[in-house]
Amino acid sequence: MKKLLSIQLVVALLITGTGCTKFSDDINVDPNAPSKASNAQLLTYSISQMANVIESVSGLLYVQHWSEKPYTDNSRYTVVNFDFYDIYTQPLQNLQTILNARNFDINEGSVNNQKAVARILKAWFFWHMTDRWGDIPYFNALKGKDNFSAGYDKQKDIYYDLMKELKEAAAQIDNGNKVVGDLLYTDMASWKRFANSMRLLMALRLSKADPAKGKAEFLDALNSGVFTDNSQNAVYIHLADAANQSYWYYVANVQNDR
């Protein structure tokens, strides 16, 4: 009896304390969130965030083009600071994740096409931000824990790099599979035109500040092919359900319907 007990003792201890540090592989992997995301899904989300960026009403309220009830805080300039962090952490982080991916699924588009679309959209967001805030972190941004203190870069350097990105991305688009999860377009040629049109507009903005660069980029973009018709515009379409409705529709029809 004593021998049996001492054996049990030793066994119990071995199991509990001294050896077994290995648990089943998935015990600490969060089962409540997907551990895999396809590039298509990440892309869809990024595109959906484009609407958030341009539909913000703060500016309209500030200049009193719009007013609201019953809470008039925004019209009275109660919010003084507007920050850009959400744009980095949400759509841009998604796009960077696509660009950093090691495995691409050909069913979601050719590697070049997936990367090109990500670069084009990334440029679109950064363009919006630099137009709005001027100098912003760009070259050292989106590096995760490798750089938590990215510095601000000059708007000129950002503009130059964005235009380079747009040119390269448009050239990168190949004849492989078109990207899946694309809410804007149904073919890759449209993306080429979108990239070039962006470059065209960016060049126009430089016309007073940097006329030489502006002129050169304008002509280059124009010759590479830009929008010729409104049907080629980049349009984000809202849906009828609450999750995908337009914020302006919500404000006008739902929030104030009392």
Place this chain on the structure above:
Amino acid sequence: MNLYVKTYRHSTSCLLAGGRPKLLSRHKALFMRISILAILLTFSGLLMARSGNGQDLNKIIISIDLKNASLKEAIKKIESLTQLAFTYRTADVAEVDHINYQASKASVNNVLADLLQHTGLQYDQVNGNIVIKKINKQEQLTNITIIEEATFEGGIRGRVIDETGAPLANASIVVLGTDRGTAANKEGVFNITGLKAGKYKLQVSAVNFTSQITEITIKDNETLDVLVALKEGTGKLEEVIVTALGISRKERSVGYSTQEIKGDNLTVAKEQNVLGSLGGKIAGVQLSGSSGASMGGTQKIQIRGTNFLTGGGEPLIVVDNTPISNSNFAIRNGRDYGNLAQDINPDDIESINVLKGPAASALYGLRGQFGVIMITTRKGKNAQKPAVNFSSAYSVEKAGNFLPLQNTYGAGSSLSFPTVDINGVPTKFVDGTWDESWGPVMDGTPVRHEYSFYPGDPDFGKETPFVPHPNNIKDYFETGHTWNNSISFSGGGQNTLFRLSYNNTDMKGIEPNTWLKRNNLSFSGSLNVTPNLVVSTSLNYANNKARRPSQGYQSLGSRNMYQWFQRNLDMNKLKQYKYADGTFYQWNVAAPKNGVYTSRTSPIDWNNPYFDAYENPSNDSRDRFFGNIGVSYTVMPGLKVNGFVRQDGFIQNIDGRNAEGGRGVPSFWIGKYESKEMNYEFLATYNKEVGNFSFGANLGGNLMTQRYTYLRQETQGGFVSPGFYDITNSLNRPLVKNILRRKEVRSAYGSVNLGYKNTYFIDASLRRDISSALPPDNNAYLYPSVSTSMVFSELLKVAPISYGKIRASFAQAGSDIDIYQTTNSYAMREPYGTNFPMYVPDTLKNPELKPSLGTAYEAGLDMRFLQDRVGFSFTWYYQQSENAVMNLDVSGVSGYSKYVINAGNIQNKGIELTVSGTPIRMKNLSWTSSFNIARNKNVIKELYPGINSLILDQNRYSSVDMFLLANVNESFGSIVGNAYMRDTATGKILLDATNMPMYVTNHNFGTVLPKFTGGWQNTVTWKNFDLSAVIDFQKGGQFFSWTKMLAVKSGQAAETAVINENGKNIRDPLTDGGGIKINGISSSSKQEVTAFVNARTWYRNNLGTRIYEEWLFDASYIRMREIRVGYTFSKANIAKLPVKSLNLAFITRNPFMIWQKAPKGLNPAELATGATSFNWLETGQLATTRSFGVNLNVSF
């Protein structure tokens, strides 16, 4: 040697001579033999009955010098020189006097022989006492009755006396380990028969005397003579306390601070959440609760201040060493479902021992960093008669502590009545869109009230006077009541213990349509299958069903009445909220066109409170089961092996709704929670005493598995079919949340303790925990502890000191990280058509996380004086908590806004003092008092390289922010927000051009933590009456009150309508002499300004909106927690009833606040809301609830 035998032979022959001739003549020879054997047995028994200290009088050497001393003085001298205790009749020794005697290095044996020579006195050694008595005076021994039966099993006969030799009547004698026991008669004489041969322990105890345990040996058919002398004392033998992992230790050998509360102390006033009844009773342990209106709501327990960087850190709770969940599902703004410890039935509790820090809880490893609350439940007792206890309590609850409000001005924003066109006529009306009371004077002017626009209302179309309803908020609250009934059956025999108990609680809350019903059923039993194998179980089931009020800031619930309301609203009218035509009376709505509402109205911000109470209830119900099954096997004397299977599990459902006819889109939600924790435990214990050394060792292991699932569904977009509250009725795809959480921890631990001469003790323990939540390549951690104690009162026997212990310890214990923090995942968004967007979450997980670590040093002193009549316990501690896991704010530019890291180094140090005693102890009157106080100071030493400030919590209202920060080199929890801009020279407020106060942002107001906390408990007994009261207090600490701020902003608070220095109301126009007089420094001219300003602009637009400094209050308080006045019916009164004892008491909980610094209407002692860690923000406390009732306790 000869002396003894001779004496006894004398006595025996005398016995035989003076005894009973009849018997003797028949069995003379047998009796002779028996008596001689008895003599020898007695002698040998007495020899064995000596305590382990071996008092051979030949070996005790003293030097003594007596000059003209009395024998009594001589004896006292010998006592002071040795550890011997003498017992004698004062009369006997008084005859011997004028002793001149000197002895140098002589044995006590010889000294006594010398002293007693020719005195007619002799001495006997009995159980460590020396009894001095007259020779040949046999009255002491002749009073022992000879056992009649000729043949019998062994027995004991004896006498119990006190130090003066006087008999102790009714002393209790129990043979431990058997069911034999008896009480001594008036002469202190007892006898016990029917004992089989063997070794036994005889425990003799009497009230106000220290019990004694004597070892005796019984031989078949022999009677053992025993004389037991008891010393005065508290009756405690060697106090034994339950320490970590359920290991029992002698209190004197424990080197760290623990404090025990007996079960009876927890049911004094029938508190609904058992943790709440610890409040004010243990030094360093603070209970901050929520209002009683939540019925068993949150009771947050904090030991030794805030130790965890992100503020969490609640202690582990174990019941009979089974860890149980104390989760809290409440949030700041919502229903307070309370913490799960409310499922424990206080009537089942034998004692609670609080292990206050890593020193005591190191044996719990990853779960012990913040202390452990060890609850031991009552078990059956081996008694001749089973015990049945019944307790019934009925109490009524009323809301109290109402915020003083003004009753002069009614709804609106200006002093003139607004008018609305009704059929072309401009008519004065009450504008429901104004949820403020800055309107006209309520002077009885006839106006169209909101209700007059509803066709279903009795006053439809009529103008009714605009008058105040000063008690409208008070009238909302009803009288609640609580029925609490419990019964328990306990008993046991030689091999079994049994206890079964049941409790039923039925509460009606003070808010309309709120209630709680609870049932507790518990069973504990054990069986000695063989003398070495014990099987035991403890099974506890609790069932809770409730409908609770909503707290905090939101449209649901009653709290908003202080914040946004109209003083003219009639609560009786609001109560008739449902009209016959299916519409609801809402007050916060705009006036209709043409004076009549033609459809259901939708309030802007606030529903009719009765609509919320009856149409928007939330139900919660829970089935809880926790318990254990165990086997204990004694391998050999001193070595025991235990195995336990422990479980704690619950299934809970919570639902809620937003009904049609109120604010917002109709919705319904339901949540299902399921949780199970299993612990498989193994523990081997070994104890041995060798000479002066005592040695103990424990070795064990534990496997813990936890599994928790949560499923919540909520309708979206409204209902397909109105009035059908079901998820299938959702207009859009329902929102679904589906969570699974799992964890496993494997542990091995051991401890060793060593004692020397029952005076010096040292203790060491080590635990290794392997957790599945930690990164797989680094998931095992070690937690050591060392503690020592020395009972110095054993070394220096100074008269007033009856006990003194000094202790010190060092320990490390940890706190596991949360699960799923080491790997990254993605997050999903609602689908866009047939696309399913996903995104990278903003928080970056960390595969290199470590558990947090608490390192504690502790030292303390426990002393008791005057035979334990008064004593104190003092502890100093220093505790360092490192590597707390926090979500560090990082620059979002990196792609992540938070990074999960180990950071922080927070130091706590403090002192705890408990002083308790019995100042009055007389025959009919006694008063026992216990006071405890604790002070904790903490400082944040470090956060993260480059980071000096961490936002712990944030509060935003109307675009104004207030933060709770952890700043390096400051005490924990600094409140930062808007403060008055002040002139640096005078400290006066700076005023702008319109004489309104200017403000600065980000002013640091200091810490929210208190300076001192403590309590005071008193018990007075006078004849059959008992009175007890518990007070708890706090000095320091601060909190921010939304309720007070908004009551002022909305023009409801009394101070917004006072009379000013001109004799006018401050709301009167400035031109009429109204206005509020203010004083400050003009910021432009730097001159002092005293002026009258518009009251509404001052209070509403400035103080109530931007100057948060006004609404920050000191949280100091002294509160009366519970009072009990009871009467125990005397035995004479209840002789005719089949009951053993009957006690009737008046009980009250939270009867009044003795003092508080915060203004009336706020309760600084009830700031705890749900799961939020700190109490710094009040967004809508539920009403203070006062409870008064009666409690009947009967035992059969």
